[in-house]
Each structure stands twice: as C-alpha cells, then as structure tokens.
Amino acid sequence: MNVTITDAKLAARVLRSDLARDGVAISHSAALELVAHQLGHRDWNTASAALADSRGLRGAVPVLRVQDERLAREFYVDHLGFRVEWEHRFEPGLPLYTRVSRDETVLDLSEHHGDGTPGSVVWVPVGDVRALHRELTARRHPRLRPGVDHDAPGGPTLEVIDPFGNVLRFCETSD
Known part of the structure; x- marks a missing residue:
C-alpha cells in the first residue's frame, strides 16, 4: 500500500483523537512526528518530503x-x-x-x-x-x-x- 501525505495526516488526527479519548493530550505536531516514526522516517519533515508527489506542485496555502x-x-x-x-x-x-x-x-x-x-x-x-x-x-x-x-x-x-x-x-x- 502506498501511503500518501493525506493518509499520514489523517493517521495523526486519528491517533490524537484516540489518545485524547483515553485522557492523553498531545499536540498535532507530536502526532505527526509519531506517525512519521511509525512509517520509518526520522521525523515529520523527512516523512513529508518522502510522501510528497515529486512530479508536480503541491497544494497552495493562502x-x-x-x-x-x-x-x-x-x-x-x-x-x-x-x-x-x-x-x-x-x-x-x-x-x-x-x-x-x-x-x-x-x-x-x-x-x-x-x-x-x-x-x-x-x-x-x-x-x-x-x-x-x-x-x-x-x-x-x-x-x-x-x-x-x-x-x-x-x-x-x-x-x-x-x-x-x-x-x-x-x-x-x-x-
């Protein structure tokens, strides 16, 4: 299965939500770091670069x-x-x-x-x-x-x- 950056961000949101339900609060950035580690990357920046579609532009952020x-x-x-x-x-x-x-x-x-x-x-x-x-x-x-x-x-x-x-x-x- 090819994991996209959207999949990884969704996983971070789900992880954060599940942990919060169990009384454990973490920031969104901490959840992203944990997901990056689970995917075998050193950190979120590395995961984000690896998961990005290098063939073209990524979404613009106003x-x-x-x-x-x-x-x-x-x-x-x-x-x-x-x-x-x-x-x-x-x-x-x-x-x-x-x-x-x-x-x-x-x-x-x-x-x-x-x-x-x-x-x-x-x-x-x-x-x-x-x-x-x-x-x-x-x-x-x-x-x-x-x-x-x-x-x-x-x-x-x-x-x-x-x-x-x-x-x-x-x-x-x-x-």
Whole structure:
C-alpha cells in the first residue's frame, strides 16, 4: 500500500483523537512526528518530503492577514469549524502565525505586517454548499447572515467575510 501525505495526516488526527479519548493530550505536531516514526522516517519533515508527489506542485496555502488573534479564533475555529494545526510566535507577545484546516482546505492566518493583504479573496470548492450554509446558520455569528448565490459563476456560492475583510467564497462546482 502506498501511503500518501493525506493518509499520514489523517493517521495523526486519528491517533490524537484516540489518545485524547483515553485522557492523553498531545499536540498535532507530536502526532505527526509519531506517525512519521511509525512509517520509518526520522521525523515529520523527512516523512513529508518522502510522501510528497515529486512530479508536480503541491497544494497552495493562502496566507490571510488577521489583526486580532481572539477574533480570528472565534471566526475560523468557532464559527467556520476549522481546527488549529499549529501556531508560531518568535517569542511571547509577538504576532501570531497559525495554520488552520478543515477537510482538505488549509489556510495560514498571520498577524505579521506584510503577510497577506486585508480584503483578499479565497475561493474554496465544497461538495454541498447548502449543507455548509445550514451548518453555519445553526452556529449563528453576530455579524453574518450569508446566503447562497445560486447564480454565481462556477456554481452555487456561499460568501463569508471575516472580521478583517478577507472574503471566503465556498463554491459547489458542477463537476
């Protein structure tokens, strides 16, 4: 069986979840390291390079500028249902750089001046935009009441704007 990087990341999430259920808390990065070792690699970076498809580009990760960590977490984690994969600060009190993901969508959020431009647009393909709309409507947000534009180019689209002016367009494509 050929293990892909997606398989390895899923294994890390399952490992972390199973351990948490047994009262053992580990970070996502620690789970990735453990999976890398199980696959016979020295560390996650080595495993990631070995498992990557070297024939072409890998998925791009948009960097969105955020100015307030608390608001970013409330929006991306609490409202949209993303989970934090990892966080980085050069030292306490300095700006946050974090990666969030949900299913196959990965976003980097940065408080660093010069990273990203407020007002950026990210187009995100989804399998069922109406189901996502129902989910977000059930998890009410004080500033948002988005609807689905059924006539949008590309397919039915749900557009949400984060507290920093960045636009996420969730589009259900017809293919």
